[in-house]
Amino acid sequence: QVVQSGGGLMQPGGSLTLSCAASGFTVSNNYMGWVRQAPGKGLEWVSVIYSGGDTYYTDSVQGRFTVSRDNSRNTVYLQMNNLRVEDTAFYFCARGSQLGGWFDYWGQGSLVTVSS
């Protein structure tokens, strides 16, 4: 199970951190991803953190967003800095399968609204 927290209304240029707490599995044994969905739009991959600690980002958030994990809390985080209006979306945390490149368990989503 993956339970998300965080989200809310932020002004452009602001910062926000989303959390993704896992139960029933160990986040450090899997890769964990963040996927967002702007209202009424499709899915967009945002970031991923692999079991070895490597992190990757889509181009539009590179340098502004940071994915990390706390193994002691079995939790993954997405720190979002210098937020833009176009970052407004539902953000989903998802577990990557150990067997391949798909996401098998998803969090419930967190709404991030960036507006002045």
Add this chain to the structure above:
Amino acid sequence: EVVLTQSPATLSLSPGERATLSCRASQSVGKYLAWYQQKPGQAPRLLVFDASNRAYGIPPRFSGRGSGTDFTLTISSLEPEDFAVYYCQQRTNWRITFGQGTLVDIK
């Protein structure tokens, strides 16, 4: 970056009919393609991985096939709960991309 193009954008069908959804990749992804179902207000749900393997608990009316650049998700006989948006997804090295989605709605 691998671009996934789904067609059609919308598929209007009646319960009991067969749905055929397409996903085309801009370059070969081998068999490494997944399909998800998303209903309004919900997170996506994994249906198929590695092009043709149903995820746990997914009914057999859902089937996937394809390899390389052309993939298909078929719903053999639509149930009322199948009307939703469907996305394909691939991972090449570390980069992940999704198709733009196909809405299956009630005719």
